Amino acid sequence: MLRAALVGAGGIALGGSLAACATPSAAGAGRPAVMIWDLFSGGDGALMQEMVAAVAAENPDIRLDSTTLAWGSPYYTKLAMASSGGRPPEAAVMHMSRLAGYAPGGLLEPFDLDALAALGVRQEHFAPAVWEKAQYDGQLYALPLDTHPYILFNNPELVGQAGLTGADGKLDYDAISGTDGFLAAGRAVAEVTGETGVGWGYLRDPAGCWRMFWGLYTQNGGGYDLVPGRKAELDVDAAVEVFEFLQEMVDGTVAARNQDGGAASGRFMSGRAGMMFSGEWDLPMFRDALPEVGATPFPTIFDQPANYADSHAFVLPRQAHADPAAREATYRVLAGLLKQSMTWASAGHIPAYQPVVEQDAYQELTPQRDYARAAEIAVFDPDVWFSGGGSDFQNRMGDAMTDTLSGEAPPRTAVDRILREMDRLLSQPNPA
Structure with missing residues (x-):
């Protein structure tokens, strides 16, 4: 039936x-x-x-x-x-x-x-x-079919004018590494576009907020201890540092304030932003507007390379x-x-099946081949029953961050709210 x-x-x-x-x-x-x-x-x-x-x-x-x-x-x-x-x-x-x-x-x-x-x-x-x-x-x-990471797209012409490309004409990954390096790169691109350097829409996109935070938190060495029936444990200092960086990024120049995903994508595709944080699943849409669109794994903004992903x-x-x-x-x-x-x-x-990635036909795909190494530094959601794609967990986490990302609350507020939401979920039994 x-x-x-x-x-x-x-x-x-x-x-x-x-x-x-x-x-x-x-x-x-x-x-x-x-x-x-x-x-x-x-x-x-x-x-x-x-x-x-x-x-x-x-x-x-x-x-x-x-x-x-x-x-x-x-x-x-x-x-x-x-x-x-x-x-x-x-x-x-x-x-x-x-x-x-x-x-x-x-x-x-x-x-x-x-x-x-x-x-x-x-x-x-x-x-x-x-x-x-x-x-x-x-x-x-589970038998993995793919890895779909949260990556950084770019407009090769605009990042080139900003002096961020290497000898191969592609975005220089080292030029966007480190907190200071990335913010400087965003400002350089903003000078070229006359508006903003990076597209990132956090309003009404709680999943995007969570992907951004969890990838950066892992880069910053943050661990977790999420055990049902117990209080959630995160590295508070590492999490606060992530939100301090994000508040610096969403300053109206590096990235626009109070922007949702649709507006961020529109800025990127119309040339009003030269880089764009998004999932690789948006490649077909971006390529329709920018046939030469480039992409890299998530920048190493903190010390440890890590790229939020799912599979x-x-x-x-x-x-x-x-x-x-x-x-x-x-x-x-x-x-x-x-x-x-x-x-x-x-x-x-x-x-996910690497013999396919190693084929000549895949190595001819642009920009797929340029961000394929994101699978090697993939970091997934925490191993708890309530996390994962399409879950209410990501919605709760994203909602807990919004006031901090918009500058209406300090970084510690987002961390405290995240911990409270995790505590609520840890107190509930797994319905499955």
Whole structure:
């Protein structure tokens, strides 16, 4: 009933007309069935359909169905309900930042590393930071498809006029490093644009606020101790220093005051800002306006290189009665999708399967190749059940920062509010 309802609500069936609802004879009797849930819409959804179709063509002995659902809390709630009922899809896409809310509760099953290795998928094929995040209790619970980091885009012409490019004509990463270096670079670009140097919209974008803070906090050596039932512990001094820097950045010259994401993007695409903090998923939009748009990993503003990121990954929801043939087919399908991720890279995502990144075809992609190393310094959300993409956690964290970012409250206020919100979440039980 759940599968039929979800397909009726907008799911896409591939490898057979509405195969999820068809009778065995109509859908292909004798072929193992693999259903995958994903949360990709728009351009990402079209690319995933293309990849699924390619894998289906390579495996005609498998009945492969793909259902797309709206992402966010409803998606993760449906996934938890299906897993707890023992009748989930064979595989599903999950943000790895949500893994801590699902693996400990027995809603997911670990991957068999030997089965993956037999298909050419091994640990050495992934960036260490990404592989580590995919683990729980010493086992692999997520098979990473990509890394999607929060990066710095740039307008090559404007940063060149500001004297920030190297011999290759690209933005010099060293020229934007360090707190003083980055602020000076922002002011130099502002002199060229006549307005601001950097686009960053923090109003009405709590997720963007959190990504910015958590990446910088990690760069500044900040750690955390978030244990359910106990008070949250952060490095208060490191967090305060981050907000002191952000207040300096949002000064009306380096970056505009009181700006939302749409306005920041508009400034960047119209040449009124020469650099732009955003997720790599915005590459298609920026490239439409600036065909030569450049990009780098997140600048090393504090001492330790770190780049906030998340990862789309495949997981195996818990099956009450797993079918060995369907499980073997699922591994083949997922390995095939990883090897198709050159298609995925066209939207800006960094393929997690490094043999794809090493291909000549990927190394010809600009600016993707220029920020691919962001996967090597990726830092993810804290490992607690309430964190992650599409969660209320990021909304609460972002809201706690707004007054400080707008200059209406001191840096310590944001830190205190963040700790209070974390305490509230730590006092609540994991509903999954």
